[in-house]
Amino acid sequence: MTDMPDTTFTSDPSHHQDTQETDDAAGYYTPGDPIAETKAPGGPIEERWGTRQFEARIANPANRRRLSVIVVGTGLAGASAAATLGEAGYVVKSFCYQDSPRRAHSIAAQGGINAAKNYKGDGDSVYRLFYDTIKGGDYRSRESNVYRLAEVSVNIIDQCVAQGVPFAREYGGLLDNRSFGGVQVSRTFYARGQTGQQLLIGAYQALERQVAAGTVRTYTRHEMLELIVVDGRARGIIVRDLVTGEIETYFADVVVLASGGYGNVFFLSTNAMGSNVTATWRAHRKGAFMANPCYTQIHPTCIPVSGAHQSKLTLMSESLRNDGRIWVPKDAKDADKDPRDIPEEDRDYYLERIYPSFGNLVPRDIASRQAKNMCDEGRGVGPEVDGVRRGVYLDFAEAMERLGRKAIEDKYGNLFDMYAQITGEDPYEVPMRIYPAVHYVMGGLWVDYDLQGSIPGLFVTGEANFSDHGANRLGASALMQGLADGYFVLPNTIRDYLAEGPFDKVPEDHPAVVEAQQSVRDRIDRFMNTKGTRSVDSYHRELGNIMWEYCGMERSEDGLKKAIDLIRGLRDDFWRNVKVLGTSESLNQSLERAGRVADFFELGELMCIDALNRRESCGGHFRAESQTEDGEALRHDDQYAYVAAWEWAGEPGSQEMGKPILHKEQLTYEFVEMKQRSYK
Amino acid sequence: MKLTLKIWRQADTASDGAMHTYEVDEISEDMSFLEMLDVLNERLNSEGEEPIAFDSDCREGICGMCGLMINGEAHGPQVTTTCQLHMRSFSDGETITIEPWRADPFPVLKDLCVDRSAFDRMIQSGGYISVNTGAAPDAHATPVPKDNADRAFDVATCIGCGACVAACPNGSASLFLGAKITHLGELPQGQAERDSRVVNMVAQHDHEGFGGCTNIGECTAACPKEIPLDVISQLNKDLRHAIRRGY
Numbered sequence: 001m002t003d004m005p006d007t008t009f010t011s012d013p014s015h016h017q018d019t020q021e022t023d024d025a026a027g028y029y030t031p032g033d034p035i036a037e038t039k040a041p042g043g044p045i046e047e048r049w050g051t052r053q054f055e056a057r058i059a060n061p062a063n064r065r066r067l068s069v070i071v072v073g074t075g076l077a078g079a080s081a082a083a084t085l086g087e088a089g090y091v092v093k094s095f096c097y098q099d100s101p102r103r104a105h106s107i108a109a110q111g112g113i114n115a116a117k118n119y120k121g122d123g124d125s126v127y128r129l130f131y132d133t134i135k136g137g138d139y140r141s142r143e144s145n146v147y148r149l150a151e152v153s154v155n156i157i158d159q160c161v162a163q164g165v166p167f168a169r170e171y172g173g174l175l176d177n178r179s180f181g182g183v184q185v186s187r188t189f190y191a192r193g194q195t196g197q198q199l200l201i202g203a204y205q206a207l208e209r210q211v212a213a214g215t216v217r218t219y220t221r222h223e224m225l226e227l228i229v230v231d232g233r234a235r236g237i238i239v240r241d242l243v244t245g246e247i248e249t250y251f252a253d254v255v256v257l258a259s260g261g262y263g264n265v266f267f268l269s270t271n272a273m274g275s276n277v278t279a280t281w282r283a284h285r286k287g288a289f290m291a292n293p294c295y296t297q298i299h300p301t302c303i304p305v306s307g308a309h310q311s312k313l314t315l316m317s318e319s320l321r322n323d324g325r326i327w328v329p330k331d332a333k334d335a336d337k338d339p340r341d342i343p344e345e346d347r348d349y350y351l352e353r354i355y356p357s358f359g360n361l362v363p364r365d366i367a368s369r370q371a372k373n374m375c376d377e378g379r380g381v382g383p384e385v386d387g388v389r390r391g392v393y394l395d396f397a398e399a400m401e402r403l404g405r406k407a408i409e410d411k412y413g414n415l416f417d418m419y420a421q422i423t424g425e426d427p428y429e430v431p432m433r434i435y436p437a438v439h440y441v442m443g444g445l446w447v448d449y450d451l452q453g454s455i456p457g458l459f460v461t462g463e464a465n466f467s468d469h470g471a472n473r474l475g476a477s478a479l480m481q482g483l484a485d486g487y488f489v490l491p492n493t494i495r496d497y498l499a500e501g502p503f504d505k506v507p508e509d510h511p512a513v514v515e516a517q518q519s520v521r522d523r524i525d526r527f528m529n530t531k532g533t534r535s536v537d538s539y540h541r542e543l544g545n546i547m548w549e550y551c552g553m554e555r556s557e558d559g560l561k562k563a564i565d566l567i568r569g570l571r572d573d574f575w576r577n578v579k580v581l582g583t584s585e586s587l588n589q590s591l592e593r594a595g596r597v598a599d600f601f602e603l604g605e606l607m608c609i610d611a612l613n614r615r616e617s618c619g620g621h622f623r624a625e626s627q628t629e630d631g632e633a634l635r636h637d638d639q640y641a642y643v644a645a646w647e648w649a650g651e652p653g654s655q656e657m658g659k660p661i662l663h664k665e666q667l668t669y670e671f672v673e674m675k676q677r678s679y680k
Numbered sequence: 681m682k683l684t685l686k687i688w689r690q691a692d693t694a695s696d697g698a699m700h701t702y703e704v705d706e707i708s709e710d711m712s713f714l715e716m717l718d719v720l721n722e723r724l725n726s727e728g729e730e731p732i733a734f735d736s737d738c739r740e741g742i743c744g745m746c747g748l749m750i751n752g753e754a755h756g757p758q759v760t761t762t763c764q765l766h767m768r769s770f771s772d773g774e775t776i777t778i779e780p781w782r783a784d785p786f787p788v789l790k791d792l793c794v795d796r797s798a799f800d801r802m803i804q805s806g807g808y809i810s811v812n813t814g815a816a817p818d819a820h821a822t823p824v825p826k827d828n829a830d831r832a833f834d835v836a837t838c839i840g841c842g843a844c845v846a847a848c849p850n851g852s853a854s855l856f857l858g859a860k861i862t863h864l865g866e867l868p869q870g871q872a873e874r875d876s877r878v879v880n881m882v883a884q885h886d887h888e889g890f891g892g893c894t895n896i897g898e899c900t901a902a903c904p905k906e907i908p909l910d911v912i913s914q915l916n917k918d919l920r921h922a923i924r925r926g927y
Contacts, residue, residue: 084813099735099793100800102840103743119820155814162816164809164867166833173823191833197742198836205808212804220797243789272737306710309719312739383710421760424710424768487813535725537718582730586692587790589733590725 024557025613028564032661035645040144040449045671046126049148052449053492057499064089066502068252069494070237072224072279074101076196076479077462078258079203080486086210088491090498093250094207094216095239097223097274097592102204105260105272106482109196110317112180112188113479115153120177124185126150131672132183133477137442137470138619138635139674140292140643142667144449149468152488153480157189159487163202167191180476188476193317193414199479203486222248223592224279225523226516227255227286227458228506234283234458235506236513238520242592245585247520249513253501254457254494257283258486261441261463263296265600265607266552267544269438270302270315276596277603280445280464288445288453289645289663291466293603294611295442297473297620298553300367302437303422304382304391313437314422316415318475321360321367323399323408324432326351328392332378335389339381339431350374365472365620365633368436369553375435382433391433400428436553440478442469442620443610446645446665450493451485454645459494461485466643471619524584527594532577536593539574543567543597543604551608556624560612564605568652571601605652606660613662616640637674641667681707681772685720687732688779693787693795699777709768713756714739714746716767717778734792739763741904744839747846748792749779754843754902761841761904781846785853785889796842798888799856805884806877807860809869822868832866835859837905844899844907850891855899857885858911861918875922882919 041051059067067090071082074096082094096104116129129150134141157175161167167189168176180188191198210216221242228236228251236251262277263269284290301320302313327349329335334342350370352359360367371392374380382391400408405428409416416427423433444466451459451467462482469477506513550556550563574597582588617626617633618640626634647661682705690697704720711719714736721731736746741764750756756765770776778792786794824832836859844855861878864870870877886892893912900909 080813087812098737098743098745099796100744100840102800103737103745105738105743108738108740108742117819155816157819158816159811159813161819161822162809162811162869164832164864164869166829166836166863166867168833169824169826169829171826173825173829174820191836194742194837197839198833201836205803206811206813208800208803209808209810211800218800220800270740272743273739274737307708309708309711309715311712311715311718314740421764422712422766424766491813533726535722537722579725581725581728587733587793590731 022615023613024615025609028609028612028659030649030659030661032647032663035643035663035665038142038144038448038665040142045143045147046151048144049151056493056496058495059499059501061089065091067091067498068093069254069256070250070252071095071256071258072237073104073258073260073462073464074098074204074207074218075104075106075258075260075462076200076203076482077464077486078104078256079200079207080483081256081258081461081490082216083203083206083210084487084491085494086213086215089215092210092216093219093252095219095222095224095237097221097242099220101207101218101220102201104200105275106479107197107200108270108272109479110193110315112178112190112195112476113156113199113483114180114187114474114476115157115189115480116150116187117154117157118187119175120186122185124187126154128185129153129187133468133474134470134672135675136472136474138472139470139637139641139669139672140618140667141468141470143669143671145467148489149481149484152484155488156480156483160199160202160483163206165191165198165202167198183474196479199483203483224259225282225520225595227283228513228516229286229455230506230510230512233456233503235503238516240520243587245583245588247517249508249517251506253498253503254459256459256461256490256494257445257464258461259464261444262600262603263438263441265543265604266438266547267541268305268310268313268548270299270313273312276599278596278599280460281599281603283445283453283455283458285648287455287648288458289647290443290606291446291643291645292443292471292610293607293646294551294555294614295471295620296438296552297440297442298365298368298436299439300364300371300436301394301434303419304433304435305385306383306423307385314418315437315439316419316434318364320394320412320415320432323403323411324360324394324396325349325398326360326367326371326392326394326434328374328379328381335379335381339393339395348379365553365622369622371434371436372553391435393431394434395431396427397431438552440473442466442471442473446643450496451490452493452497457497459490461490471621523595523598524591526575527578527580527591528584530576530578530580532579534577534579536578536580536590536597539570539578540593540597540600542570543600546570547604547607551604551611554622554624555611557612557615560608563608567601567605567608574598574601602652606646609660610644610646613644614640633677635676641674643667681709681767681770683707683770683773684775686775686777687792689732689791690788692790697788707767709766711767712739712763713748713750713765713767714763732792733790736763742839744841747781747841747843749782749846751777754781754847755904759904759906761839781842783842783845783851783890785851786842786845794842796840798890799840799842799853801888802853802857802881802884803860806873806880807864809864810873824867828866832863835907835911836863838907839905841904843902843904845890847898847902848891849896849898850894852893852899853885853888853890854893854912854915855903855907855909857881858915859907862911862914865914865918874918875925875927878915878918879922879927882915
């Protein structure tokens with residue numbers, strides 16, 4: 001989605017000499033053993049995936065009918081995995097909280113999907129996509145994983161076209177591509193502004209075909225509330241039927257979580273209302289490591305909040321920054337003036353001023369942070385919400401004068417319509433207002449090269465895992481990763497694990513099963529019986545404010561410590577004072593949300609601890625203490641070139657047992673040289 | 681603004697439902713319709729009355745999860761989804777009637793939530809192209825004329841919300857069905873199963889209890905994605921061809 005320019009890199013091996021050795025998070029965590037094994041084969045990078053596929057055992061076809069797989073989530077990463085595993089002959093159960101698998105939030109992705117097809121003959125290659133992704137991730141992802149992602153990207157396009165995904169085409173009937181995400185090649189395939197929708201419908205149809213074939217059974221309006229771990233292996237899940245309220249238990253030989261990202265910990269985000277962390281968080285509490293939870297991507301071109309009633313934020317394609325000019329009034333007292341009445345000399349085109357060579361096309365994180373700075377200075381525009389105007393102008397007047405209104409309509413018509421629909425303002429007449437919003441999380445459950453988590457038999461795909469984007473994700477790469485994981489990676493790695501099965505049947509009265517069922521029931525009873533005075537949403541909103549303020553675009557030691565205290569206080573109050581009406585034996589949306597918010601509290605605290613520990617700025621994580629003299633992000637490769645994988649250590653809190661355990665996975669770069677970016 | 685809301689409330693599928701009246705005040709015209717219901721629900725919760733159940737997820741008009749009959753119109757007075765409808769489309773003092781989708785194949789689960797799994801079963805009956813993962817030829821092996829690709833895309837934008845069914849006086853899902861038949865039928869990849877697809881999907885449509893098309897056109901008028909009525913002509917044409925060829 002980004003149309004940011006290619007970054008200028010300067011090699012600066014000495015940049016970290018001046019940092020203080022410090023452990024900001026001391027007292028909040030327990031140091032653990034490093035992670036030594038990721039299962040990635042060695043050797044030339046282009047041979048690693050082939051080697052792994054060859055070495056992964058294959059369960060014989062007759063045996064597959066006796067091997068079962070649970071897949072939680074039906075977005076790109078879940079639906080594609082469930083369909084492919086069904087085709088292979090495994091017995092698959094697919095779960096989603098929505099009323100149909102087709103609703104999953106992958107459907108809302110607008111921009112496109114990258115693939116190293118080099119159909120344009122412009123010098124693209126698997127290696128170049130690999131290189132761009134490593135660089136875009138600010139050198140915080142694994143080379144082996146990223147190379148594989150680039151390698152299978154080409155197969156995704158073939159598969160989707162064969163399924164009938166109506167990608168944009170040229171007059172000759174061949175596929176069209178565009179340039180995206182600040183790269184110099186055109187490798188992004190798209191279906192107007194609805195690429196995610198079309199890819200998801202492709203995967204959904206493949207999934208429903210397997211339902212008809214009898215290999216997959218779908219459980220819609222079912223939410224996973226607990227993972228069952230027996231003898232050290234993930235063996236099943238506990239779910240709630242969201243219509244009847246019934247608590248049900250399902251077993252399998254392996255469990256796949258494809259439940260998406262946790263951006264809704266901020267309450268306001270571009271995620272769907274129901275997007276949540278519960279499936280992965282329950283697995284985390286059962287021993288699955290959570291990796292780099294603080295890596296959050298914030299998107300600069302969203303429609304601003306219009307009032308206290310706001311329930312979600314809507315993203316507009318960042319391509320708008322190609323022609324729109326971003327500004328705020330020089331003087332705060334002009335904030336509520338009609339922008340058309342503010343003369344040129346009273347406007348501050350701050351990105352053009354601060355970054356003369358990149359101007360309005362600086363990367364997402366810089367554009368976002370500067371917008372927040374302007375609003376914090378009191379120069380924001382638009383409605384005042386909680387005492388602050390949070391918006392900046394994105395002005396097309398100059399572009400329309402230069403190119404004509406028609407050209408702007410052709411390029412951005414659908415985005416302008418969307419803006420007008422939501423705000424009631426005509427962006428052809430009045431400058432648009434934009435503000436950053438949480439869009440994607442790079443963090444997620446830790447997985448090895450096989451996409452297996454730290455619990456054997458638990459696999460994690462798509463946004464739910466941490467694997468491929470490092471500290472920041474390139475535009476048009478989320479769809480690529482979801483489908484790469486689900487169609488091509490997971491089915492080839494999970495078979496190695498399944499070749500050991502079928503495992504012994506788990507008895508319904510196994511203590512681990514009874515305990516998991518009981519804990520789900522106890523938690524639901526606690527929500528129903530607290531009978532407090534505050535609604536679930538009011539807590540969620542307050543938690544979101546804390547996260548946005550202290551663990552959003554810019555984080556500092558003091559702010560993060562304060563946030564942890566605030567979260568702990570609010571969480572205690574939540575458990576004493578939350579009010580959930582209705583019954584647990586029926587459709588009860590307040591009850592559903594209560595469970596999700598309870599998990600967001602625990603996740604939010606861990607995000608703050610992770611951010612506190614990482615006293616460097618990298619990708620989507622900006623620490624105020626780690627910036628250059630010019631205010632740019634500064635990495636510290638000598639101290640933080642690792643994946644922070646956190647192990648659950650009990651209910652969070654100040655007591656010793658609640659301190660999460662940090663396992664470091666050191667990142668090594670054999671092929672790409674680590675460089676520091678510069679945008680001046 | 682101040683509004684009077686008449687809202688359908690029903691405990692579950694087996695229970696009888698009834699309209700309930702609620703007064704709301706201080707509604708901003710910048711609120712979406714669903715945010716207005718959020719505000720009402722917060723108040724009901726504080727007053728000790730169970731909040732009203734309604735479906736929504738993406739709240740940006742693409743997932744198809746939301747859908748309400750508003751003053752008798754599917755998704756209300758604008759050509760958009762319920763989540764993208766804003767309160768500036770209503771005036772101060774107005775009375776708004778809010779009901780769930782009405783159609784036998786969409787039973788009410790609770791209040792404003794309905795069960796649309798019939799749509800999934802229709803897709804299962806043939807709404808796909810049979811190609812296993814890894815079995816695809818190179819994407820450029822078969823060029824697709826731009827006109828066909830564009831037409832396929834236009835109708836593939838269906839979000840499966842069910843407004844067409846709710847709006848149809850005969851409870852037909854022909855627009856939903858026609859959109860899928862046309863999407864896959866426009867593409868060379870969809871030809872091999874074209875006949876069996878239309879026959880099986882129509883059979884499933886009828887089996888689910890959807891009515892036949894009576895050419896009223898309410899479906900396309902209510903469709904938030906403006907799927908054109910002629911996909912139903914395409915559906916009938918494909919069906920006629922398939923039957924003539926002995927399917």
